[in-house]
Amino acid sequence: MSTRSILTATLALVALGLVSPVYAQETAAATGATVAQWSIITAGFALAFAAGLAALAQGRAVSAAVESIARNPSAAGDIRGNLLLGLVLIESLAIYVLLISLILFFLKPFTA
Amino acid sequence: MEKLHHELWIVHAINIIFGPIAAAILRALGRDVPAHGDVIPDYLAIIIFLTILLTAFSLVVRSRLSVENPGKLQIVLEDALTGLLGMLDDIVGPKGRRYLPLVGTLGVLIWACNLSGMVPGLMAPTSNYNVTLGCAITVFVYYHYHGIKEQGIGAYLKHFAAPPGAPLWIAPIMLPIELISHVSRVLSLSLRLFGNIFGEELVILILASIIPFVVPLPMMLLGLLTSTLQALIFVMLTMIYLGGAVQSEDHGDEHGHGHAPGVAAQPAVQL
Numbered sequence: 466m467s468t469r470s471i472l473t474a475t476l477a478l479v480a481l482g483l484v485s486p487v488y489a490q491e492t493a494a495a496t497g498a499t500v501a502q503w504s505i506i507t508a509g510f511a512l513a514f515a516a517g518l519a520a521l522a523q524g525r526a527v528s529a530a531v532e533s534i535a536r537n538p539s540a541a542g543d544i545r546g547n548l549l550l551g552l553v554l555i556e557s558l559a560i561y562v563l564l565i566s567l568i569l570f571f572l573k574p575f576t577a
Numbered sequence: 578m579e580k581l582h583h584e585l586w587i588v589h590a591i592n593i594i595f596g597p598i599a600a601a602i603l604r605a606l607g608r609d610v611p612a613h614g615d616v617i618p619d620y621l622a623i624i625i626f627l628t629i630l631l632t633a634f635s636l637v638v639r640s641r642l643s644v645e646n647p648g649k650l651q652i653v654l655e656d657a658l659t660g661l662l663g664m665l666d667d668i669v670g671p672k673g674r675r676y677l678p679l680v681g682t683l684g685v686l687i688w689a690c691n692l693s694g695m696v697p698g699l700m701a702p703t704s705n706y707n708v709t710l711g712c713a714i715t716v717f718v719y720y721h722y723h724g725i726k727e728q729g730i731g732a733y734l735k736h737f738a739a740p741p742g743a744p745l746w747i748a749p750i751m752l753p754i755e756l757i758s759h760v761s762r763v764l765s766l767s768l769r770l771f772g773n774i775f776g777e778e779l780v781i782l783i784l785a786s787i788i789p790f791v792v793p794l795p796m797m798l799l800g801l802l803t804s805t806l807q808a809l810i811f812v813m814l815t816m817i818y819l820g821g822a823v824q825s826e827d828h829g830d831e832h833g834h835g836h837a838p839g840v841a842a843q844p845a846v847q848l
């Protein structure tokens with residue numbers, strides 16, 4: 466084993482050892498917030514992720530479809546049908562996350 | 578969140594007329610009846626009302642059909658019917674036309690239910706999960722029934738174990754995957770429709786509770802678009818599932834060239 470790999474391994478071990486007391490301090494400070502409040506924050510974050518990723522995916526689908534219509538305008542009807550189907554299937558994944566968020570927001574399953 | 582339930586006079590009227598009968602039937606079946614409030618829930622009353630309305634409309638249109646002098650309504654309806662039959666032929670194949678009754682009825686009913694969320698005196702029955710789950714379970718039972726009727730139960734179950742063209746030893750891997758994907762079709766159909774319609778309605782409600790004047794209007798326009806689109810997608814997915822169930826191996830890849838928005842994408846649609 467080279468000197469460099471021994472040094473890297475030692476640094477990694479020291480870093481791991483240093484991180485754990487910091488974690489304990491954070492959880493001690495964060496026990497003020499209840500699970501109910503965290504679930505609402507989680508719902509917001511989950512929806513943001515879902516909306517962003519679904520938008521990216523739909524953007525790729527639309528760009529590919531428009532490009533292929535430009536290349537072959539006579540197939541526009543078929544491409545439009547496939548595009549709509551693909552867009553709705555991608556959007557339905559974001560809708561599933563919306564439903565979980567709605568459940569966390571309004572049905573509030575975690576309050577005491 | 579303030580109460581989402583809204584008292585509609587149509588629901589109230591139906592409950593005054595049919596409430597005691599429904600309460601008597603429920604008590605005879607041994608189920609408890611709510612003492613105050615409506616016995617018949619609002620989504621049930623609205624969907625029965627819409628069914629009666631659509632049936633009456635169809636009967637009136639049918640009595641006024643004419644071959645040599647069609648009116649505008651007849652031309653529009655014939656266009657819609659031709660479009661639906663074309664999709665059936667593309668996606669399901671040459672035997673697709675016999676599934677037109679269920680597919681057409683589901684399409685028209687879901688479209689009417691979605692749109693009645695925008696009408697002032699009505700609510701959208703599809704904004705309640707019971708209704709969309711009922712539609713999805715209907716589609717599930719229907720396409721399995723027709724798959725078994727077309728191919729016989731042995732060949733149909735063999736499709737679950739090993740898709741055509743694959744060796745038989747992958748059956749232990751394929752069987753759980755196929756079962757889960759078929760059950761998830763029910764969930765995805767119902768949750769997609771419910772989530773879209775209920776979410777749209779909720780957004781309009783929240784916007785209207787903040788600024789009721791002009792701001793909900795773009796969301797209402799979006800609601801009109803997604804109502805039609807979701808009905809179309811429900812029907813298209815029904816046709817894709819039907820096509821997958823009734824196609825047998827010998828002409829499994831005859832169609833799929835040309836315009837088939839679903840056949841080529843059928844393996845990819847297994848959500």
